Amino acid sequence: SMVGYGANRGIVPISCEEIFTRISKNTDAQLRYEVSVSMLEIYNEQLQDLLIAPAKRQKKGLEIREHKQLGIFIPGLTLRAVNSYDSIEKTVEAGTRNRTVGATLMNATSSRAHTVITIEFKQVSIVGDKKGVKLSMINLVDLAGSEKASQSGATGDRLKEGSAINKSLSALGNVIAALADKSTGKGKSGAIIPYRDSKLTRLLQNALGGNSKTIMICAVSPASSNYEESLSTLRYANRAKQIKNKAEVNEDPQAKLIRELREENEKLKKMLEGKGPVQSEAREGESAEEFQRRIAELEEKKKEEINQMESALAEMQKSWEEKLREAQQQQKPQEEDVVDLSQPHMINLNQDAQLTGKVFHTFTENTQYWVGRRAPDWTPNIVLTGLGIQVKHAQITVQDGVASMLIFPESSDYTFINGEKIDTCAARPLVHGDRVLFGQNYFFFFVDPKCVGETGTGKQMIEKGTVSFESAFEEFSKRQNMLGDVGASRQSQADMEAEKQRYEEERAVAEAEKKAAEEEALKKLQEQEEEHQRRIREVEQKVAGKEEEYKRRMEELEAEKRKAQEQAQIEFDNRMKELQRKEKEMEAKARERQQLELDTRLIDEKLMVVMPQVKEANLIAQELGKPYVLSVKLHVRPLGSQRKRTDIAIQVEENGRHVYDWDPDTMENRQYMMRDLFERWCEDPESILNLPEEEDPFWDPIQHCRMIGTARCYLEALTMQLDNQVEAKIMSSSGQECGSLMIEVWPLAADGSLDVPDEEIVENPEDLIGGKMQFKLVVSSAKNLPEHLANDVYLEYDFYLDTDQSALTKVGPVEGFSKDPKFNYERIFSQDPVTQRFLEYLHTGAITFYMHGNDSRAAQAEKERLAMREARKLATAALQPEVPQAAATAEPVSARSAAESHHSAVSAGYNATGTTPTGAARADMVAGSESQGGIAPAPAPAAEAPAPA
Numbered sequence: 015s016m017v018g019y020g021a022n023r024g025i026v027p028i029s030c031e032e033i034f035t036r037i038s039k040n041t042d043a044q045l046r047y048e049v050s051v052s053m054l055e056i057y058n059e060q061l062q063d064l065l066i067a068p069a070k071r072q073k074k075g076l077e078i079r080e081h082k083q084l085g086i087f088i089p090g091l092t093l094r095a096v097n098s099y100d101s102i103e104k105t106v107e108a109g110t111r112n113r114t115v116g117a118t119l120m121n122a123t124s125s126r127a128h129t130v131i132t133i134e135f136k137q138v139s140i141v142g143d144k145k146g147v148k149l150s151m152i153n154l155v156d157l158a159g160s161e162k163a164s165q166s167g168a169t170g171d172r173l174k175e176g177s178a179i180n181k182s183l184s185a186l187g188n189v190i191a192a193l194a195d196k197s198t199g200k201g202k203s204g205a206i207i208p209y210r211d212s213k214l215t216r217l218l219q220n221a222l223g224g225n226s227k228t229i230m231i232c233a234v235s236p237a238s239s240n241y242e243e244s245l246s247t248l249r250y251a252n253r254a255k256q257i258k259n260k261a262e263v264n265e266d267p268q269a270k271l272i273r274e275l276r277e278e279n280e281k282l283k284k285m286l287e288g289k290g291p292v293q294s295e296a297r298e299g300e301s302a303e304e305f306q307r308r309i310a311e312l313e314e315k316k317k318e319e320i321n322q323m324e325s326a327l328a329e330m331q332k333s334w335e336e337k338l339r340e341a342q343q344q345q346k347p348q349e350e351d352v353v354d355l356s357q358p359h360m361i362n363l364n365q366d367a368q369l370t371g372k373v374f375h376t377f378t379e380n381t382q383y384w385v386g387r388r389a390p391d392w393t394p395n396i397v398l399t400g401l402g403i404q405v406k407h408a409q410i411t412v413q414d415g416v417a418s419m420l421i422f423p424e425s426s427d428y429t430f431i432n433g434e435k436i437d438t439c440a441a442r443p444l445v446h447g448d449r450v451l452f453g454q455n456y457f458f459f460f461v462d463p464k465c466v467g468e469t470g471t472g473k474q475m476i477e478k479g480t481v482s483f484e485s486a487f488e489e490f491s492k493r494q495n496m497l498g499d500v501g502a503s504r505q506s507q508a509d510m511e512a513e514k515q516r517y518e519e520e521r522a523v524a525e526a527e528k529k530a531a532e533e534e535a536l537k538k539l540q541e542q543e544e545e546h547q548r549r550i551r552e553v554e555q556k557v558a559g560k561e562e563e564y565k566r567r568m569e570e571l572e573a574e575k576r577k578a579q580e581q582a583q584i585e586f587d588n589r590m591k592e593l594q595r596k597e598k599e600m601e602a603k604a605r606e607r608q609q610l611e612l613d614t615r616l617i618d619e620k621l622m623v624v625m626p627q628v629k630e631a632n633l634i635a636q637e638l639g640k641p642y643v644l645s646v647k648l649h650v651r652p653l654g655s656q657r658k659r660t661d662i663a664i665q666v667e668e669n670g671r672h673v674y675d676w677d678p679d680t681m682e683n684r685q686y687m688m689r690d691l692f693e694r695w696c697e698d699p700e701s702i703l704n705l706p707e708e709e710d711p712f713w714d715p716i717q718h719c720r721m722i723g724t725a726r727c728y729l730e731a732l733t734m735q736l737d738n739q740v741e742a743k744i745m746s747s748s749g750q751e752c753g754s755l756m757i758e759v760w761p762l763a764a765d766g767s768l769d770v771p772d773e774e775i776v777e778n779p780e781d782l783i784g785g786k787m788q789f790k791l792v793v794s795s796a797k798n799l800p801e802h803l804a805n806d807v808y809l810e811y812d813f814y815l816d817t818d819q820s821a822l823t824k825v826g827p828v829e830g831f832s833k834d835p836k837f838n839y840e841r842i843f844s845q846d847p848v849t850q851r852f853l854e855y856l857h858t859g860a861i862t863f864y865m866h867g868n869d870s871r872a873a874q875a876e877k878e879r880l881a882m883r884e885a886r887k888l889a890t891a892a893l894q895p896e897v898p899q900a901a902a903t904a905e906p907v908s909a910r911s912a913a914e915s916h917h918s919a920v921s922a923g924y925n926a927t928g929t930t931p932t933g934a935a936r937a938d939m940v941a942g943s944e945s946q947g948g949i950a951p952a953p954a955p956a957a958e959a960p961a962p963a
Contacts, residue, residue, distance in 0.1 A: 015233045016129070016156035017110070017368070025231060026106065026131055026154050033135065034099040048136040050093045051102055053109035056182065056213050057127040058690060064109035064129075065092040078216050086219050093134065095338045106131065111372055128182065128214055129156040153221045157183065185212035187250065193223050194256035227261050230254045356463050358417045360450065361472040363457035363483040365623075370483060371476045375458070377417055383410045385452060401633040401692075402428035402453035410444075417444040417460065428453050433486075433493035447475070449486040454633060455626050457486050484622055491625055521600055528593050535586040542582065546575045613660060620662050621646070624678050627685045628664060634688045635712060638695055638702065642712045643667045647675075649747035663747075666714070671875040674717040687711035704890055707883075716879070718872045721747065722803050722865040725755040729856045732789055733779040735761045735770055744796070744865055753799040755809075755863060762788035762842070783853060786846040793825060793839040796865065803867040804833045810864045813843070814855045822864065 018024030037047045053064040060075035062068075076088050096102040113129070133152040138145060188208050195201035209219045222228060232251045234244040353359065353374040362373035375396050377383055384394035386407040398407070404425040411418060418441035421429045426438045430451040436442045444450075446462035447469065459481045461472040475481050553567045628644045635642045649661045664676040676684070688711045694701050707713045725742040732738075737760045744753040763770045766788065776782055799807065808826030828835035845852055 015231070016154065017106075026156075027103065029152070029154065030102045030106075030133070031099045033133070034102075044140050046138050046140075048095070048134075048138060049097070049102070050095045050134040051105050052091050052093045052132045052134075053106065054088070054091060054130050054132075055113055055127045056130070056217070059182070059213050061088065061213060061217075063090070063092050064112050065094060065105065067112055078213060085224075086217065088217075095340070097338055102133075110368075128158045130154070130217065151220070153218060155218065157186075182212040182214040185215045186218075187253075189215045189222060190250075190254050190257065194253050197256055197258040222257070223259065225261055226259055228254065228257060228259065355461075355471070358412055358415075358444075358460070358462055359472070360458040360460050361476070363449070363459060363481065363486055365455070365483050365626075371473055377410055377412045379412050379415070381412070384408075385410065398452055398456055400453055400456075401630060401637065403456075404428070407452060411441070415464070417462070418442060419444055419450070430490055430494075433490040447481065449481065449489065451486070451490055454630050455487075457483055459486070487622055487626065488618075491622075521604075524593065524596055524600060528590075528597075531586070531589045531593060535582065535589075538582055539579070542575065542578050546571060617648070617660055617662065620678055624662055624664065624681060627681050631681075631685060631688055631712075634692050637692065640712050641669045643670075644681075647748065650745075650749055666712075668875055669878060671871045671878075672869070673872060673875050674714050676714075684711045704886070716872050716876050718868050718876075719866055720803060720869050720872075722799060722807070722867050723747065723752045725757070725863045725865065726860040727757040727759060727863070728860045729759060730858075732759065732761055732787070733782070733853065733856050735775055737761060741797075742863075744799075753796055753865075755796045755865070756794040757861075757863075758790075758792040758794070760790045760792070762790060764788075766842070779853060779857075782848045783850060784847050786844070787848050788842060788844045791839075791841045791843065791861070793837050793863070795834060795836045795838075797834050799833045799835070799865075799867065801833060802870045804835070805831050805868040805870055807832065807835045807865065807867040809837065809839075810866070811861055813861055814852065814859060 016024045017026050033049060037049075040047065054076070055062045055064050061078070062071055062075050072090075076090055078086060078088055080086050094105055096105060109131075113127070131154040133154070135150040135152060137148040139148075185208065188211065192201060192205065192207045196205070196207070207223055209215045209223075215222070220226060230251050232247050234240075234247055353376050355374070355376070357376040357378055359374055359376040361371055362369070364370045364372075375383070383396065384406060385396040385398065386392075386394040386405050387399050387403045388394070388397055389405045392405060394406070402425075404422070406422060407425045408422075408429055409420045411420075419431075419436070420441040421436060421438055423438050426435060429436060431442060431444075432449050433451075444460045444462075446460065446465035448460040450458045450460060452458070459472070459475075461475075469475055469480060470478065479485075549571055550568070553564065553571065624646055628646055631642075631644050634640075635644075643666075645665050645667070647663045647665050649663050650659070662678050664678070664681045665672060666674050666676060691702060691705075691711060723744040723746040725744045727738070727740055727742055729738070737758070739758045740756075742755045742757050743751050744755055746752045760768055761770055762768065763774060764786070768790075793809065796807070806827045806829055808824060808828070810822035810824050812822050823841075825837055825839045826835070828837065
């Protein structure tokens with residue numbers, strides 16, 4: 015809704031175009047307008063300038079500063095002058111392209127990054143030699159994840175607030191709520207608005223509660239399935255609407271601001287030269303070394319402030335013409351960087367449609383192009399990062415107009431072309447349209463310019479849907495059998511097509527039968543009419559001149575005709591009723607088939623999202639030495655009468671034991687936290703060794719109680735007042751038989767006895783309507799339950815007559831272990847009067863029993879967790895011994911040896927719990943701590959105990 019997509023322009027381009035449309039209507043020669051644009055992204059609480067290429071950005075992003083003259087500002091943020099809508103559109107496109115490249119490098123999606131486009135709009139009025147400036151800062155903010163804030167099933171996830179995106183959205187909501195309470199007088203006097211809780215709210219401080227007007231535009235869905243989401247969005251907007259800011263137009267005396275900045279800069283310089291009020295005396299208990307370090311840090315901070323002030327001053331003193339010239343010079347390199355699509359090239363495919371087709375890699379003749387990740391002494395031509403990407407991952411060359419790719423043994427498991435692994439022994443030619451997968455989910459497709467005339471350019475192939483991330487991943491999943499048992503349990507497309515064909519054939523037969531019946535009935539009526547007319551003529555000839563006999567015979571003929579017509583009509587009506595019944599059955603089957611097709615489509619769409627997430631989570635767990643393995647399962651549960659619903663669940667195993675299940679929304683929420691944890695590990699492996707369980711995205715409390723399966727008892731026998739004694743199969747969520755349940759349903763007489771007298775028995779079930787019905791439900795026992803789940807077994811069931819439809823009726827539990835638990839449960843149901851709807855329920859409905867039990871494997875996993883926790887505590891305690899008194903005079907240990915000894919001790923202690931990677935994986939951790947994390951800081955002075963690393 016903000017940036018737009020394709021032909022559907024968003025708020026940003028529409029607003030920018032309107033600004034220049036109004037500027038063009040200005041006829042006052044004493045007024046001129048200056049427009050500048052900046053574009054930044056907030057991802058994982060880091061600010062990145064989108065008008066700077068990712069390779070040239072600061073590693074830790076930009077910082078937000080506050081100044082008494084400048085207010086909230088970001089030092090180093092590019093502010094590009096623009097003089098037309100075309101110019102501002104190119105700037106936004108450049109920012110979007112940089113965002114795509116950055117997202118590709120970070121393996122992120124736009125749905126997890128806030129984008130802020132700030133337009134600085136100045137109206138400069140010139141009267142004589144005096145100049146007045148009115149300044150407006152327009153912040154156009156695209157909030158990440160806001161469209162899923164309420165609908166996400168991860169709202170119950172214990173780590174929902176653990177990710178940076180949720181923190182920033184929550185902080186924004188808290189700020190809006192605090193400002194609304196302040197405006198309506200509900201807030202406490204002197205209450206502090208929590209702007210500093212996130213980078214987003216800090217950046218928007220002036221826009222939300224300052225001298226500003228804030229407009230919130232909400233996108234709501236007309237679909238009933240999005241009711242809660244739309245309602246929550248409207249509540250959010252209503253709260254924002256209550257904020258009352260009094261925006262005043264202030265003339266900005268720029269000369270005064272420049273003078274104040276210069277004065278403050280001079281004060282800072284004097285402080286550095288020792289002429290100002292810099293504290294030069296040591297604090298009480300402060301050593302000389304600490305004092306010198308503090309003074310050095312203070313001087314460094316002041317130097318940074320001076321540089322920022324000088325940059326701000328230099329920018330303010332530039333004329334508008336100079337700013338435009340600089341902006342044009344900045345755009346020239348970007349125009350020169352336009353890729354030559356006449357050469358063979360690859361184009362990216364991203365799960366986020368807005369990021370697809372934004373990254374191009376071209377290949378020229380007789381040149382080697384390396385794909386891989388950066389190393390201290392190595393930078394490949396195509397830089398990728400993340401799981402599965404090797405330093406030298408693949409090599410692409412073009413010879414005689416033919417592109418080929420060579421991969422190496424260490425990257426063979428993480429490189430696929432058209433879903434198939436490629437041979438490491440020889441270069442594999444790349445064909446136009448080939449889908450290439452590097453690592454976890456870096457999808458590209460190859461474009462050969464010689465074949466563009468047949469299929470269109472790469473952009474046209476994307477627009478026509480010839481290639482897409484979804485189709486490429488589906489191809490990869492099928493050929494690598496990623497779906498496994500999940501794929502086998504789904505109805506195949508061929509089966510659905512065959513069922514659809516059968517329905518069409520049956521429908522055609524039914525239509526033909528209906529038409530034949532109508533024609534036959536019409537023909538029969540015509541024959542009856544002809545026979546009637548013939549007999550009338552015979553009577554007229556026989557009884558000529560006999561008026562009374564003629565009248566009598568005619569009345570007889572009319573009566574016979576009416577009787578024949580009535581009989582024919584009855585036969586026709588019965589035939590039509592039968593055909594209509596068949597037609598309704600067919601329509602019901604068609605609706606069920608369409609619902610099944612829709613469910614299958616939705617399942618496929620979800621699987622295309624969940625499968626790569628699970629694969630990535632397993633790779634991260636493997637890299638970090640986590641004892642977790644995730645897998646996708648389909649859970650089938652009954653709905654209504656004959657319908658079933660299939661849900662996706664992510665089964666999590668710890669040390670080979672099933673410990674809990676996640677839904678897809680929880681999986682998505684945890685995925686981003688897993689990535690954050692992996693990035694922390696890459697920078698400093700030791701930083702996650704003592705990670706609390708509550709902050710571990712893989713960890714959750716173990717689920718002891720699990721559903722064994724469901725059993726159903728149909729009630730149609732009650733419509734004929736017959737009993738039904740059944741040994742119902744208990745079916746697990748995966749569709750496997752896992753025991754049986756003994757169920758009995760007995761009709762009762764009016765006096766409540768089991769023997770129904772003959773006078774109360776009805777021949778037609780319709781005769782039950784309006785009367786009273788009673789029946790008894792008996793659940794005696796279950797048999798052959800799974801051994802590991804046969805603990806404290808209990809049942810739950812729902813029934814049409816229950817007054818509280820939201821609560822299930824509970825039976826049991828049968829305490830202790832029993833594969834054949836005895837329930838001995840009875841309940842009498844009474845319906846007075848019997849309605850048509852209740853009768854239909856008896857015909858088609860069933861009582862569904864949900865059986866639960868405690869998992870003994872979960873109990874064992876809980877014991878193992880406790881043992882691991884104790885081992886980890888002992889290992890941590892062993893790393894923090896008390897420092898003896900003699901240590902005060904000992905030589906301080908070198909920083910490197912301290913870091914190495916600490917790391918080896920932590921690795922040994924952590925390995926005792928069975929959660930540390932072994933062999934090559936642990937070697938990678940040590941190498942990562944040295945090459946990426948750097949040298950550990952020196953220990954504290956000898957007079958103090960060394961702090962734990």
